[in-house]
Amino acid sequence: MIDVVKRGGKRPTESYERAKLEQSIRSALRSVKTPDGQTEDTAHAVCDIVDQWLASRHEITSEDLRRKASEALHPLHPEAAFIYKNYKIIM
Amino acid sequence: MNAITLIAIIALAALIHASFQLGVSMLTLLSGHALGTKARHRKVMNLMSSFTLGAMVMTALLLSTVAYLAFAFYGTFPSPLAWAIACGIMGGIGVAVWIFYYRSSTGTALWIPRPLAHMLHYRIKSTEYAAEAFSLGLTGVLAEIVFIIAPLLAAGFSLVQLPHYLQPVGMIMYVLIATTPLLVITTLIGGGHRISRIQKWRENNKRFMQVAAGSALFVLGFFIYVNAVLAPMWLQGAL
Numbered sequence: 001m002i003d004v005v006k007r008g009g010k011r012p013t014e015s016y017e018r019a020k021l022e023q024s025i026r027s028a029l030r031s032v033k034t035p036d037g038q039t040e041d042t043a044h045a046v047c048d049i050v051d052q053w054l055a056s057r058h059e060i061t062s063e064d065l066r067r068k069a070s071e072a073l074h075p076l077h078p079e080a081a082f083i084y085k086n087y088k089i090i091m
Numbered sequence: 092m093n094a095i096t097l098i099a100i101i102a103l104a105a106l107i108h109a110s111f112q113l114g115v116s117m118l119t120l121l122s123g124h125a126l127g128t129k130a131r132h133r134k135v136m137n138l139m140s141s142f143t144l145g146a147m148v149m150t151a152l153l154l155s156t157v158a159y160l161a162f163a164f165y166g167t168f169p170s171p172l173a174w175a176i177a178c179g180i181m182g183g184i185g186v187a188v189w190i191f192y193y194r195s196s197t198g199t200a201l202w203i204p205r206p207l208a209h210m211l212h213y214r215i216k217s218t219e220y221a222a223e224a225f226s227l228g229l230t231g232v233l234a235e236i237v238f239i240i241a242p243l244l245a246a247g248f249s250l251v252q253l254p255h256y257l258q259p260v261g262m263i264m265y266v267l268i269a270t271t272p273l274l275v276i277t278t279l280i281g282g283g284h285r286i287s288r289i290q291k292w293r294e295n296n297k298r299f300m301q302v303a304a305g306s307a308l309f310v311l312g313f314f315i316y317v318n319a320v321l322a323p324m325w326l327q328g329a330l
Contacts, residue, residue, distance in 0.1 A: 031287075090290065091208050
């Protein structure tokens with residue numbers, strides 16, 4: 001089990017859930033009007049890359065997870081990666 | 092000041108109001124969330140239009156309040172002292188805009204306290220109905236009152252000096268100009284533009300918007316100070 005430290009420890013730590021990450025990648029892809037098929041394929045591909053990165057870790061921060069996922073998403077869909085990466089700093 | 096000058100002041104004040112970005116950030120997030128949940132295009136447009144309508148209503152309410160208070164205290168001619176105070180507020184807020192309107196980090200993160208930003212994020216995320224989007228639009232304008240009070244004062248004081256038949260025109264003009272960015276974004280998203288492109292434009296031009304808004308407040312404050320404070324004193328021979 002991998003622990004995700006949220007917002008620098010200001011919120012309770014959660015365990016990593018692939019489904020949750022996949023859902024957030026899907027939302028970013030849909031927000032830039034990506035077709036459904038491409039959305040599913042890309043979300044799976046990004047989560048596979050993140051899973052490989054997580055294989056050697058026991059604890060990560062939510063910021064690390066977001067950074068790694070956006071790095072994995074960038075070559076596949078730069079616009080969605082931009083929204084995913086900057087989501088927290090739009091406002 | 093004649094009607095044309097007063098209308099020009101209202102128009103410039105509204106442009107300054109339009110350059111403040113909290114409503115735009117909220118609308119961008121709202122559209123992103125709605126699209127992210129696979130909502131139908133019609134629903135996305137409904138939410139965005141309701142948000143914009145809420146912002147328009149609150150802008151109109153705030154401007155009417157300022158104009159009403161100005162009328163209640165000074166009648167149709169606010170005193171030079173009142174104008175001088177308004178000019179001081181414009182200058183102070185102009186400096187504040189230059190210094191901390193945007194946070195120094197990347198992105199378009201604004202001055203608002205982080206707990207408030209997180210709360211707004213949460214509300215935007217939970218918005219499903221047009222009524223909620225409408226109230227978010229109202230809230231977005233209220234949350235930025237610290238900055239928009241300067242252009243509202245200039246417009247409100249000018250509005251009461253206009254002939255009665257021009258007052259509704261001034262009010263409608265202010266509301267339309269102040270909410271132009273929201274109307275433009277709603278139209279762009281409706282026309283199929285991606286929010287990533289809009290957000291990139293905002294990021295690339297945020298420093299320009301910041302400098303322009305702060306400088307415009309100074310210009311407006313100086314113009315009003317000369318016309319409404321110094322000119323009457325000069326005409327009375329006090330200078």
